[in-house]
Amino acid sequence: MTEQNTDRTASEKAFPSATVLGYPRLGPNRELKKALESYWAGRSGAQDLEQTASGLRDYAADRIEELGLKESSAVPASYALYDQVLDTLVAVGAVPARFTDLRGENGSVDRDGAFVLARGDAARQPLEMTKWFDTNYHYLVPEIGPQTTFSAAPYELVAAVEQAAAQGRTVRPSIVGPVTFLALAKDDGTSASPIRPLDRLEDLLPVYAQILAQLRTAGAEWVQIEEPAVVADFAHVTEDELGTAIERATAYLAGQSARPQILLATPYGDAGDLLAPIARSGVEAVHVDLVRGDLDAGQLALFTADRAPALVAGIVNGRNIWRTELDAALTRLEGLRDAGAKVSVATSTSLIHVPHTLEGEDDLDPAVRRWLAFADEKIQEVATLARGLAEGRDAVAGELRESEEAAASRREAPGVHDPEVRARAAAQTPADTQRGDAQRRRSVQAERTFGSARLPVLPTTTIGSFPQTGEVRKARADYRAGTIDRAQYEQFLRDEIARVIELQEQLGLDVLVHGEPERNDMVQYFAENFDGFEVTHNGWVQSYGSRATRPSILWGDVSRAGEGLRGDAFTVPWISFAQSRSQRPVKGMLTGPVTILAWSFVRDDQPLGETADQVALALRDEVADLEAAGIGIIQVDEPALRELLPLRRADRTAYLDWAVDAFRRSTAGAADETQIHTHLCYSEFGEVIEGVDALDADVTSIEAARSRMEVLADVRSVGFARGLGPGVWDIHSPRVPSADEIGSLLISALDHVDADLLWANPDCGLKTRGYEETKRSLENLVAATARVRERLGATASFDSVVAGQSTTER
Template sequence: MSTTTTPTAVPAFPAATITGYPRIGRRRELKKALEAYWAGRSTREELETAAAELQLATYRRLVELGLGAQDSSLPAEFALYDQVLDTTVALGAVPSRFADLADAEGRLDLDASFVLARGDAGRAPLEMTKWFDTNYHYLVPEIGPRTPFRATAERLVADVRRAAEHGFTVRPVLVGPVSFLLLAKADDDAPAGFDPLQRLGDVLPVYAELLAALDAAGAEWVQLEEPALVADQPVPADRLAEAVREAYTTLAAAAERPQLFVTTSYGSTGSLLRPLAGSGVEALHLDLVKGALPTAEELELFRGEDAAVLVAGAVDGHNIWRADLAGRLDQLEELARAGAQVSVASSTSLFHVPHDVAEETQLDPVLRSWLAFADQKVGEIVTLSRGLAAGRDAVAEQLAEAAEARRTREGAAGVRDAAVRERAASVTAAEIGRAPAEVRRAAQEGRSFTASGPLPLLPTTTIGSFPQTPEVRAQRAKVRSGAVTPEAYDRFLREEIERVVRLQEELGLDVLVHGEAERNDMVQYFAEHLDGFATTEHGWVQSYGSRCTRPSILWGDVSREGEGLRGEAITVPWIGHAQSLTDKPVKGMLTGPVTILAWSFVRDDQPLGETANQVALALRDEVLDLEAAGIGIIQVDEPALRELLPLRREDQPAYLEWSVDSFRLATSGVRDETQIHTHLCYSEFGEVVDAIDGLDADVTSIEAARSRMEVLTDLEAAGFSRGIGPGVWDIHSPRVPSQEEVEQLLGRALQHVPARTLWVNPDCGLKTRGYEETKASLVHLVAAARTAREGLDGSADGAREAGVPLIVQHG
């Protein structure tokens, strides 16, 4: 359709494109610019200049890799903090508790948007949770019956015009209206039963205004992302289909708009494909990696002069293995033979993968030949598009290279280890499970305790890590470069551990941690001590805001490094040293098998459950070594349990079975007297409450501060009866909670959890926080716990009689 009153040619959809690209920068330039601005070391103008330069550098790089400069193949999918936050700002959807930050026209400036993301002294930020089955975290919009919606197109328009000034015709990106409302939560003022999707009719005119503004700015295509349509929703199917139909027939009918490109990443749209394809949008993206090829009946929707372009998400945007180019080209040719107009794209945004594998010069060259990071994936998309248009002979060299990489990978040493596979195959059901919880509780209460005596009611602890100071990071860099000897580094770490232990004693915490100074990352540290893993030098991906992670590469069969199948202990030297310094119990700290998988790029040549069991057996060896060293509390973190949960309910039982079993395999070898903790964070826990219970940990700590203890309702309804530590300090925000705020959260927790099973802890580890805020927050946490104990009128002896789990450390 024409987008202006003067008839013009309809701009064609590009033959090759991506749905997004890494935005943090090859050397984390955006992270550094953001943190400099937040710390007051740079101005807002400097931040915006750095962001604009990074955006333009991305466009230049994508054109170098083969995408078109002026055909709308370049997505303007850039966010300073989060794409959902940017859509919230563009829609003027200011939550009521932040209304004072908006100007007279209801707009939020950059600093105000950062308050929504990070909070301020008087209020918590927006809740944050996982983006579908990925390790990215988005900010959850808060929508109520009276939430205002006002079009704020200035930033979107500025991006389009700046790109045009430099010779690029780009495609602006917004979260689509249905997904935006499905991803939102009801605000605090909403009546019971309110559903944000009820506001669809109110938000669509605002989307239409944004489209008109982008049309006037020269945008030829706009990308509307609808990933929520590939996941089962708590909305009746007919209502959801009607919402999709209403949203896109309305927007397609708008008089002034660019062409509409709708993406559906992370799975299959199922029955929603028909209302989407029939709505009048000009291009529709389907994920062919996580989703299925359209059926013959579904392909009928893409035939005809007015049919939408089928944008095939044929290259995996979520993992780093080279594509089977020949197999993918088979699929694309099949779609084209069926009569569809086909373009080639990534299955998801490429911001889930690092920039460029060519920069990983420290990786084994053979392993590197198996990999495709973002730049290589763009090359794969260009190759497939060319092969589809010009025939296989035109890309014969690239097809042969891809086939050879797959062949060498299949036969490489270490990909399959007979001893590891034999051990995993011999696991029996008896090895996956412990005595009943009440038996374990009695054993833990009856075991002699350390010189510090029994734990009080509402015992206080932290999740594991303490702040990683610049000195710690500098020492780690120096030992890598050879500027510091391993012996000197060992002494430094032991001194740092002692400093952290003494600080916790001074603060009055009841169960201590060693602080994890030796760990660069909670997954990478273990990857560096396990066979079957490799680590990268520049493989950073965004987790949230300015937070980046460097996922390891799980390429082969897994066991601990060292002589024999069991290998050598990884954590015992450090945790044992910490325990030797104090009479208080020190927790052993491990990362669980599911989280190691979720936060790595995992091999795709065997079922995940098989890989999880290999990791679990390596961790089981570590758990047993910790117990043998006298560590009586061992925490095995599974913050990613919800992350890998399939988006369709029919696929979830199988996942929950193997994921829970892998955790229990890792933790079930210890005596009843040893207490197993686990930790989960930033997920919709209600969706996996049965799995949380199934982990059968003696104590479970969970993120709860941002959601203000909402999760406890789900746990209470499920009859969860073991120890629980709902977080009372949101460590993902720099604000320091007051003692009164922590007391209020504890009060809410005690409405749902018996005092004898309640623990007091932060939401997550403290690695990213500074020591000043950490000390202040922990002072408030400890003081609030003591005040709550006094309010309960419970002594340590009384707690013992009431059945509070009393943890032992020695003897």
């Protein structure tokens, strides 16, 4: 413990015996989502938004205590309205240079200003957004330059502490740590000589010290500082540099006298050698992720030495929804305690990655439901383990017995192991992942006609979904409720598809999509048509801001539902109908095997690669049926390829081997003339570009608009010579990009991609956007593409006969 810290007295509270790192933020019925979107749309005011936010803070604290975590500081105050990294950016005053006008008189950014950073405005794109470590949560990327100023403005954090104190409750505020904040940031582009944001650490640390002092004054006894950067390898920071930074930061903050006690959290993986400087820094408690890692003898000794920090053991999985096997977990905890560590029980990560509760999920198969634990149930598991550790196994004998019975029922349940599915997967050979030569395929595809025309240079398209309007959602709800029958619902879907096809033809798009009105989610739709899955009614998980996904539950062996091993085609009827409405090509739309895994809660009783192969074979059957129906372009989306990339470099090759094989297994049966597309969004493209190339897709579309094509820097360096559609419209913001802006991005893309390989498309699907902004943005995309084609002297579009025909004339 550092010299400055020796005046800290024994009167300060011990760390609670049980806690969680965070709790779902959107509300049990997505109250925050509704309040945010109402506020942004101008239907409600700032007071209404604050009332909802304040109510959810109270609800979370009450619920956590009700479920068993009653000690002082056991409740984490982690209440970001949009994103915890954005909250940290505002708290340290790191406002990007292009947004300096958002600062108020005191130099800070208010809530509306923070929303501009997150969502952009008419003149400015928002902060770039990318995946939070290897999860499906998206964070906003700070922009740090040599002139970025830092100043303490932790108003939201302080307000949460004070609100709780007014109710007689002491909560534990949470903030992203300085090393992680800077390691995840990017250079702001204001200097001729770009900097590494981590080089600004010495300037940032005094601001964190001021924040800690203000939190102590507000009544915080403990503060949670999250440093998940220590569990990852970065391309731009060496392990030694990261180690030096974390040692400096933790020692500096621990050395402050005016501060709460510090819980230093290391979620999402194994901190490895960097655990030692953290544990020796003088912080009072260290969280270790025991789901993703373990403690060897040397690491355990860090928690048994004289004046060692408390070991906050993250033993309950915060990222998946399977029940903890309590007996095995308690045995591990007892071993740590008996070795001499001061053990508190916790989740491995924040619970923002799982739904609120199993309550109300009455439609789940009762057998599967018994195997599950959502956020509330995980809190009960944490409380049970803490009680067993403190009072002995007899105190929790009933819970231990029920846990073992549930685990046994899962192992023995029908469908968990399907001999036919496993035999088919085992019979696969390397030849089943190989297509014909890529150059030959490209030549054949270039000659293929749709109607009476070939694809033009710089083809325009969208990624898949079109806006899911209130009418679409109402029809789906009416069908579920029995208000309309199947025939009425399907007619509604056909009418909606016909309308979307007609709109795209009017806009002048070259390659069309059917709009996906029959799909409530790009993964759940497949889960509903595959054996081995269950879906929830209210199992929402935050993706970014107000947006949420509802991950499906992959519990058993996977094949298409229906008769026989190969089951029945389910996308073909809708795609075929859409294609019948146009002579322009309509893409078949499938979600890839890796993304289906990444955006589901996946069984944890076998390697991911084995599960991926089963999903891939089910998709291979769907690809074959689409081809047989005459669909010439099939898109197999893999937006989550980068998401599952292991945080440690040493583990990445093995992951990419099975992930690439799974994708290729799903598409390798396609004929040379069938153009296979894939899509990646919000990924560090350069980190997986060799893997993307190995997918052997004919065309790849990627997110690129927010980064203004920065992701293309590595394209030529690896010899990527396939079709590429870097997104020119950021659909995660309500901004409508101008034709000039889109044209500029396309011209920039031509610096990296040959004209005959370049496609023009948005960043992602349009499900979350409205029709007015969609039409205007696509009009600008088509106009910008026409200008660039003219500049290139290329064909303008489909020939005038085909382009000029109306749907009814055909």
